[in-house]
Amino acid sequence: xxxxxxxxxxxxxxxxxxxxxxxxxxxxxxxxxxxxxxxxxxxxxxxxxxxxxxxxxxxxxxxxxxxxxxxxxxxxxxxxxxxxxxxxxxxxxxxxxxxxxxxxxxxxxxxxxxxxxxxxxxxxxxxxxxxxxxxxxxxxxxxxxxxxxxxxxxxxxxxxxxxxx
Numbered sequence: 001x002x003x004x005x006x007x008x009x010x011x012x013x014x015x016x017x018x019x020x021x022x023x024x025x026x027x028x029x030x031x032x033x034x035x036x037x038x039x040x041x042x043x044x045x046x047x048x049x050x051x052x053x054x055x056x057x058x059x060x061x062x063x064x065x066x067x068x069x070x071x072x073x074x075x076x077x078x079x080x081x082x083x084x085x086x087x088x089x090x091x092x093x094x095x096x097x098x099x100x101x102x103x104x105x106x107x108x109x110x111x112x113x114x115x116x117x118x119x120x121x122x123x124x125x126x127x128x129x130x131x132x133x134x135x136x137x138x139x140x141x142x143x144x145x146x147x148x149x150x151x152x153x154x155x156x157x158x159x160x161x162x163x164x165x
Contacts, residue, residue: 004045004157007105008112011153018148019052021112025096025104027059034062035072042070052145056108058085058096065143079139085111109156115140115149 006020022041029037034055041047053064055075062075085107089095099107140146 004041004047006047007157008109009155010112010116010149011155012148013151015153017048017050018152019054019145020047020050021054021056021108023056023105023108025099025101026057029057029060031062031075031078032072034060035074038062038064039070039072052143052148056081058104061139063139063143063145065145077139077143105157109154112149113154115146116152116154118146118150 007023008019008021009017010019010021012018022038034057038053038055047053049068051066053067055062059080061079061081063077063079064073065076067073067076085096094103096104
């Protein structure tokens with residue numbers, strides 16, 4: 001059995017692990033359910049400590065920043081990702097209901113890859129003007145997530161599974 005480290009790992013420019021992303025193609029999960037799931041992951045999967053931890057769902061993203069407590073902890077930020085994911089669905093002609101776990105993970109991987117390759121906040125704002133609405137800007141920019149991810153390296157679950165064999 002392979003060790004589970006998350007679905008996506010993001011390293012900064014200094015090759016330090018800064019973000020773990022867990023993606024789940026599940027809908028309408030309560031905040032309490034998400035907090036319990038995160039707690040269970042830390043208790044059972046031996047996730048490494050990172051400054052940022054994201055749980056990505058089709059209808060909600062949750063971000064924990066600099067949280068040492070592995071128990072049931074409120075997320076630091078929340079965001080409804082409809083503006084974020086909408087452009088990916090338009091290009092593919094699919095809806096979130098068409099995606100299985102692997103396809104949804106690939107979608108989230110693509111989104112984080114876009115962040116990683118952007119140089120400035122304006123790069124995101126020009127491609128996705130709706131980012132300036134609701135909690136989107138706060139979640140990504142005020143949290144500091146954008147700064148640590150940009151220019152970094154992204155590794156998927158499939159890549160590290162191969163390296164563990």
